Amino acid sequence: xxxxxxxxxxxxxxxxxxxxxxxxxxxxxxxxxxxxxxxxxxxxxxxxxxxxxxxxxxxxxxxxxxxxxxxxxxxxxxxxxxxxxxxxxxxxxxxxxxxxxxxxxxxxxxxxxxxxxxxxxxxxxxxxxxxxxxxxxxxxxxxxxxxxxxxxxx
Numbered sequence: 001x002x003x004x005x006x007x008x009x010x011x012x013x014x015x016x017x018x019x020x021x022x023x024x025x026x027x028x029x030x031x032x033x034x035x036x037x038x039x040x041x042x043x044x045x046x047x048x049x050x051x052x053x054x055x056x057x058x059x060x061x062x063x064x065x066x067x068x069x070x071x072x073x074x075x076x077x078x079x080x081x082x083x084x085x086x087x088x089x090x091x092x093x094x095x096x097x098x099x100x101x102x103x104x105x106x107x108x109x110x111x112x113x114x115x116x117x118x119x120x121x122x123x124x125x126x127x128x129x130x131x132x133x134x135x136x137x138x139x140x141x142x143x144x145x146x147x148x149x150x151x152x153x154x
Contacts, residue, residue: 002105002123003052009035009127010103016069017079018091025069025093034066034134036149040105041120043074043082043092051122051142052086058112058146059089065153069093071100071118073132078135 003009013026027035036053040048052070054060062068071090073081079092093100101107101120110119124145127133135152137145 002138003125003133005133007133009125009131009133010100010102012103014071014100015094016091017076017083017094019083020088022076022080028081028126030067031131033127034129034153036066036068037071037093037100037104037127038068038145038154039101039104039120039123039125042072043078043081044085047122047142048072049086051081051106051140051145052088054143054146055090055149057087058084058150062146062149063089066126071095073098073101079133082134101136110153115137124149 009027010026013024015022028138040051047066068090073095075096076094079094083092092110095101104125106121106123107118108121111114121139124137124140125133128134137148
């Protein structure tokens with residue numbers, strides 16, 4: 001179940017990729033800061049690339065307002081390639097065990113061309129300095145996501 005506005009955001013400890021480097025992060029590391037978790041289905045797919053590049057292209061307006069992390073179930077190697085190929089200025093979390101996507105309620109049954117499968121629903125959570133969920137953007141359009149996020153981060 002997705003955490004709702006005003007609820008404590010689920011804690012996590014995960015592998016994060018920033019450029020060629022990888023390390024471990026947890027939500028607790030950022031207490032006192034705003035955190036944005038951008039859950040997306042897969043690296044290097046058309047919609048996810050549009051969304052990621054839009055964040056990159058508007059980074060100067062986002063930077064400093066929150067710590068932003070892209071989150072998908074892709075592995076470290078995939079994230080490194082995606083960051084390098086698209087020149088992404090923000091880190092990506094590798095949630096290969098699907099712990100975060102389950103804790104945040106975005107691992108759901110989806111349907112494409114009549115076939116059902118499990119996947120990540122494109123969703124964004126804005127978490128306040130106190131660790132509580134401030135905003136949830138669900139089923140966002142890749143092209144509209146950055147505009148919506150910038151409105152929230154004003």
